[in-house]
Amino acid sequence: MSDASTNSNAKINDNEKGLVVRIIDSDMFYSFRQSKIVMAAAFVTLSYFLLALFAPLISPQNPFDLANLDLMDGLTPPAWEDEGQARFPLGTDDQGRDLLSAILYGSRLSLTVGFASVAFAAILGISLGLISGYVGGLVDTVIMRIADIQLTFPSILIALLIDGTVSALFPSSNREDTAFWVLVLAIGLSFWVQYARTVRSSVLVEKEREYVQAANLIGLNPVTIMLRHVLPNVLGPILVIITINLALAIITEATLSFLGVGIPVTQPSLGTLIRIGQDFLFSGEWWVTIFPGAALAILVLAVNLLGDWLRDALNPKLR
Amino acid sequence: MLAFMIRRVFQSVIVMFVVALISFLLFRFVGDPVNQMVGIETTPEQRDALRVQLGLNDPVLTQFWRFIMGAVQLDFGTSYQFKQSVAAMIGKRAPATLELSLISAVFATVVGIPMGVYTGLKRDSWLSKMFLTVSLVGISLPTFLIGILFIFVFAVQFQVLPSFGRGEVVDLGYWNTGLLTASGLKALILPSITLGLFQMTLIMRLVRSEMLEVMRTDYIKFARARGLTRRAVNFGHALKNTLVPVITITGLQLGSVIAFAIITETVFSWPGMGLLFLNSVQNVDIPIMAAYLMLIGFLFVTINLIVDLLYVAVDPRIRVTGVEL
Amino acid sequence: MSEPLLQVRNLIIEFPTRKELLRAVDEISFDIKAGEILGVVGESGAGKSLTGAAIIGLLEPPGRIAGGEIIFDGQRIDNLEHADIQKLRGKRIAMIFQDPLTSLNPLYRVGEQLIETIQTHLPLNNTHARKRAIELLDEVGIPAPETRIDGYPHQFSGGMRQRVVIALALAAEPDLIIADEPTTALDVSVQAQIISLLKTLCRDRGTAVMLITHDMGVIAETADRVAVLYAGQIAEIGNTRDLIKSPKHPYTNGLMSSIPSMESVEDRLVQIPGSMPRLNAIPDGCSFHPRCSKAFTPCTKSRAPLIDVGDARAACWLYGAEVDNG
Numbered sequence: 002m003s004d005a006s007t008n009s010n011a012k013i014n015d016n017e018k019g020l021v022v023r024i025i026d027s028d029m030f031y032s033f034r035q036s037k038i039v040m041a042a043a044f045v046t047l048s049y050f051l052l053a054l055f056a057p058l059i060s061p062q063n064p065f066d067l068a069n070l071d072l073m074d075g076l077t078p079p080a081w082e083d084e085g086q087a088r089f090p091l092g093t094d095d096q097g098r099d100l101l102s103a104i105l106y107g108s109r110l111s112l113t114v115g116f117a118s119v120a121f122a123a124i125l126g127i128s129l130g131l132i133s134g135y136v137g138g139l140v141d142t143v144i145m146r147i148a149d150i151q152l153t154f155p156s157i158l159i160a161l162l163i164d165g166t167v168s169a170l171f172p173s174s175n176r177e178d179t180a181f182w183v184l185v186l187a188i189g190l191s192f193w194v195q196y197a198r199t200v201r202s203s204v205l206v207e208k209e210r211e212y213v214q215a216a217n218l219i220g221l222n223p224v225t226i227m228l229r230h231v232l233p234n235v236l237g238p239i240l241v242i243i244t245i246n247l248a249l250a251i252i253t254e255a256t257l258s259f260l261g262v263g264i265p266v267t268q269p270s271l272g273t274l275i276r277i278g279q280d281f282l283f284s285g286e287w288w289v290t291i292f293p294g295a296a297l298a299i300l301v302l303a304v305n306l307l308g309d310w311l312r313d314a315l316n317p318k319l320r
Numbered sequence: 321m322l323a324f325m326i327r328r329v330f331q332s333v334i335v336m337f338v339v340a341l342i343s344f345l346l347f348r349f350v351g352d353p354v355n356q357m358v359g360i361e362t363t364p365e366q367r368d369a370l371r372v373q374l375g376l377n378d379p380v381l382t383q384f385w386r387f388i389m390g391a392v393q394l395d396f397g398t399s400y401q402f403k404q405s406v407a408a409m410i411g412k413r414a415p416a417t418l419e420l421s422l423i424s425a426v427f428a429t430v431v432g433i434p435m436g437v438y439t440g441l442k443r444d445s446w447l448s449k450m451f452l453t454v455s456l457v458g459i460s461l462p463t464f465l466i467g468i469l470f471i472f473v474f475a476v477q478f479q480v481l482p483s484f485g486r487g488e489v490v491d492l493g494y495w496n497t498g499l500l501t502a503s504g505l506k507a508l509i510l511p512s513i514t515l516g517l518f519q520m521t522l523i524m525r526l527v528r529s530e531m532l533e534v535m536r537t538d539y540i541k542f543a544r545a546r547g548l549t550r551r552a553v554n555f556g557h558a559l560k561n562t563l564v565p566v567i568t569i570t571g572l573q574l575g576s577v578i579a580f581a582i583i584t585e586t587v588f589s590w591p592g593m594g595l596l597f598l599n600s601v602q603n604v605d606i607p608i609m610a611a612y613l614m615l616i617g618f619l620f621v622t623i624n625l626i627v628d629l630l631y632v633a634v635d636p637r638i639r640v641t642g643v644e645l
Numbered sequence: 646m647s648e649p650l651l652q653v654r655n656l657i658i659e660f661p662t663r664k665e666l667l668r669a670v671d672e673i674s675f676d677i678k679a680g681e682i683l684g685v686v687g688e689s690g691a692g693k694s695l696t697g698a699a700i701i702g703l704l705e706p707p708g709r710i711a712g713g714e715i716i717f718d719g720q721r722i723d724n725l726e727h728a729d730i731q732k733l734r735g736k737r738i739a740m741i742f743q744d745p746l747t748s749l750n751p752l753y754r755v756g757e758q759l760i761e762t763i764q765t766h767l768p769l770n771n772t773h774a775r776k777r778a779i780e781l782l783d784e785v786g787i788p789a790p791e792t793r794i795d796g797y798p799h800q801f802s803g804g805m806r807q808r809v810v811i812a813l814a815l816a817a818e819p820d821l822i823i824a825d826e827p828t829t830a831l832d833v834s835v836q837a838q839i840i841s842l843l844k845t846l847c848r849d850r851g852t853a854v855m856l857i858t859h860d861m862g863v864i865a866e867t868a869d870r871v872a873v874l875y876a877g878q879i880a881e882i883g884n885t886r887d888l889i890k891s892p893k894h895p896y897t898n899g900l901m902s903s904i905p906s907m908e909s910v911e912d913r914l915v916q917i918p919g920s921m922p923r924l925n926a927i928p929d930g931c932s933f934h935p936r937c938s939k940a941f942t943p944c945t946k947s948r949a950p951l952i953d954v955g956d957a958r959a960a961c962w963l964y965g966a967e968v969d970n971g
Contacts, residue, residue, distance in 0.1 A: 146334075149335075150335055150338055150339070153335065153572070153575065153617075153620050153624075154579065154616065154617075154620070155575075155576040155579040155580060157579065157580065157582070157583070158579040158582070158616065161582070161597075161598070161601050162346075162601075162609065162613065164601065165600075165601035165602075165604065165609055166346065166350050168604060169350045169604040169606065170350060248460065252460075252462045255462055255464075255465075256462055256463070256464060256583055259462075259464045259583075259586070260464075260582070260583065260586055260598055261598075261602060262598075262601055262602060272462075272464075275464070275465065275468065279468055279587075282468065282471060282472055282476055283476060283483075287472065287476075290468055290472075291472070294465045294468065294469070297462065297465065298457075298460060298461050298462075298465060301460040301461070301462070302456070302457060302460035302461075305456060305459060305460045306456065309456065537747060538742055538744055538747035538748050539747060539748055539749055539750040539751070541703060541742065541748075542740070542742055542748040542749070542810070542813075543750065544703060544731075544734065545701055545703060545734055545735065545739065545740035545742075546734065546735040546739070546762045546765070546813055546814070546816070547731055547732070547733070547734035547735025547736050547762070547765055547766060547817070548735070548761065548762065548765055549731065549765065550727070550731070552761065552765070556761070557750050557753075560750075560752050560753075561750065561751075561752055634752065635751075635752060636751070636752060636754075636797040636799070637751060637797070637799050
């Protein structure tokens, strides 16, 4: 009761201030600064983005270029071990690939797949949600039933099925070229439902509002109305879904690659690297698996922490 | 209530129908079944003969009907790759997956719910904060990575638990079980924890947030104002009200556990259906893919129905149709 | 019985927020005698509900009692351990909340909730507790209580549910019932029934009631005495009849003239200009002075204490001046 009154009061004051002040003064920024963990997560995520972006500039080696690899360097331990070499700070895999470079390139690949598939899922889901909510009727029923049925299957299974189907439909095409797009398609298609549901429910609420009906009466384009009034309302929840989905997409990509249906060995993503490394776990070459594994875990953890915080910050009810 | 159940059964049938349709489309139109079954030296005449024999020239609807009737009798055709009956192959491997999934689900529920209740009630204690942090790590680590870590620690470093296979298995006719031998049980530990960890975290977080939600409700406030003991309020009133969503999610999760077993089975070379399915995806063995999809769909629908029944048992608002005074 | 049943002395309730410490209840003092019905009236946010919650020890964190004492039946109860205050709840002090629709646990039969409450406080076996539950339902006017006892809350209408809630509150024959807006969520047609039921039952048992409401009409019909709360403070406290007939504090006066009355000759209702200040913007001096038509210099300087004005007491400098003069 008293909380509500102070909040709305704060809002009134906020309108008189500039944008920067408002951000710094906001509850979100406050809770951001409150938590050192969240700040660390933001820092780590940002670092990954930068490292991935500039991977070609900073890695010691191009791990995708087979000409650079020397099998004689294969399975060199990390630099601090007895047989380690300064050239390979984190050691090499069986192909003689520098692991640090491979991890940098692998993160780049994982993040790219993650972003692309999340973008695909978001665009698809938001569009279908808008259509479903606005058009209603049979269209709505069909879209939402598909969503229901799809939700019953875990995304990893759907991604596997799509992957298997695509490779069955285009068996001749070069796996290395298509793998990336197949992954984006598979992961994206397995994640669209949440966006669609969120947007749809918001559309259903807004549709009944008087201003929308009034706008309809005076002949404004309904699409414009929806885009202008509905989307801003769902921006918060969608941002949360995107963040959490990014973590999920990265995990899914890694999992598919680990299962051997994702990114091929010639251009390893983090998951592929871990898959390669698992075979060497028993013979003592732990670093081939553990370092990519740690890199993946830290990245996903950081993104997840951000998503968690974002969800709590945007949903005051849970505070 | 009867109407509710009939509606649910009807919905389940529709879901199964759609799944069957997708499976059929996969089966029939993704890749040419004939090409998959014969060698390069087969003559076009032989191919046509096979085509007729398989009924691939019949109308699509007839084929679909035949596919469904076959599926109902557990006939999913022959694996392209192994030239064996798909049903028999899956049947032989199902016990491994189902045992693993069931043990994982039990582990996830039995550990997850108490942890959720605790973190919901004592949200500020350091133990709760630790649980939450660990759970976030648990959600962030992909299943296969957790499995590999377990193998690294318990199988490679300490060498106390096996890292692959089911151990010794007892054949009970239709079922083979690893639950009756020491090595079988030992072999279950790492894979089932690996598989169950994610669900456990999920259940814990769900119970926690439901608990927090329920503790804020008026009837909990009123229960406290009536002087009920803390125990009666927390466990008699609050916990029971969190159960409805928890049952739903846990039920649905059991379905995903079976599907997620694909990953765990890969990591631990567990001879189950998941491994078979993965192999079929890699080798485009469509009949196995289709059959597996149908099987998962069926399991899901069944679990869903059981969940609905549990719902009815817990929530009177569904059981009794409201008669206003 | 010279000692009041409940004594609230200088009660302060505060809410720490990230920017400041908000004082929602600021040094409130009042008594409730055994069997007496005290109406507590004020706008939302005046601190009525918080005071009620504080008495029964159910303040929601981060809200907390920051000062003062609450004495019940000669015993200080604001600093009790959880286990001790729990023994009082339901048994000696009961509480009724605003919304009967959400006050009952939807998953339990009405009877189960009644029996559970009865057995928590009274040493009765299942048969006797059930019998008592049926009696209670009968007393609160539930028709066919023998069968209705096995119904679920969602099978009862709002008014019937509030009757069940009252039965639950009365289950252990408490000495004091805190009724927090017991009829606000109800249909206007049932409000009067519930209020008169509550009044009758409490009169018969000699149960004291702290009736929290923003409805002056309810107070007029029910309460023996009234405390008017404004911005976390008591503006005026006195006998219901006197307070309605001749309100002393300008705020009470404003409240009264905003009630439509049959005898009123005025054509339209008078409204107090402005609105109650927010907790973080309570003005210096008397918190009501910016809205008060009679405000003068002392009002902007400091807060008036509760000053005796006849039988009533009002926190207003209008009467302080008289005292000074005399």
